[in-house]
């Protein structure tokens with residue numbers, strides 16, 4: 331963790347706040363294939379000409395998902411952004427998040443036009459479903475959609491998100507086992523549930539939209555460890571209605 335407030339190389343304070351503890355994520359497929367159960371990470375940092383050495387021994391473990399999830403919309407789609415080790419979401423709770431864009435039956439992204447209108451998108455307005463049963467512990471339903479679906483205009487972010495990351499209209503479901511689902515960017519006026527509602531798996535929650543920080547109508551989905559959508563720990567997720575074994579950026583899917 332850096333000293334706060336963070337400083338730039340010239341000693342001036344950073345013009346933007348840094349919200350996240352600095353973390354190093356290591357992307358590798360070898361540990362599982364080679365049944366490696368630990369790794370040693372050594373770091374040498376240069377601090378004003380002085381070398382600082384640090385080492386840590388880390389266990390390598392697999393997370394076993396507790397909740398049986400369905401992907402929260404039906405039909406074809408593509409993941410346009412995934413977790414931190416896939417070049418995607420870098421925040422703590424979203425480090426395994428998936429952005430799903432709905433596609434039509436021929437895997438096309440537009441059903442009309444060139445993407446300048448929300449209604450051009452095959453996924454626009456697709457029904458968003460509860461990925462598993464649970465209790466609604468957070469709901470936001472008052473946000474507008476981005477008027478230009480290709481431009482994430484900060485003017486349309488909620489005031490609490492001046493630096494981006496606004497989930498727009500969103501729902502958080504507590505699955506009752508330490509796992510929580512966040513579904514974000516619902517279409518304005520479409521959210522069907524309220525705080526405290528018990529939902530069943532597959533129950534409609536609202537419609538795919540473009541509220542908050544988004545430059546394509548899509549569903550942001552993440553599984554995480556607590557009710558707080560910012561400070562919980564992100565968890566990897568798989569879905570019983572999606573066949574693809576690895577869900578990363580660029581993967582096409584057909585959710586049954």
Ligand SMILES: [Zn+2]
Pocket residue numbers: 411419427428429549550551
């Ligand atoms: Zn996202």
